[in-house]
Amino acid sequence: MADILLRDIDPEMAERIKAMARERDWPIHDVILHLLRQGLGMAAPLPPMPGDIARLGGAWDDSEARAFDEAMRALRALPGER
Helix, strand or coil: CCCCCCCCCCHHHHHHHHHHHHHHCCCHHHHHHHHHHHHCCCCCCCCCCCCCHHHHHCCCCHHHHHHHHHHHHHHHHCCCCC
């Protein structure tokens, strides 16, 4: 296998790589290889992380959750049979 030296990584990119390594409990080397494979269209889909039901079923961000709550309140306020 070839070795490649990567220089001049900006601090924001380096922090995102480190954060991903912490989140997945992977070595930074593995994160970088995964990102390169993904960027080149060579990555297999990641299996769900244990206990991560949000990845299996999807998750809403805060604005989506607020919009859903507002819609439900509006529906409950409509007159009708109960």
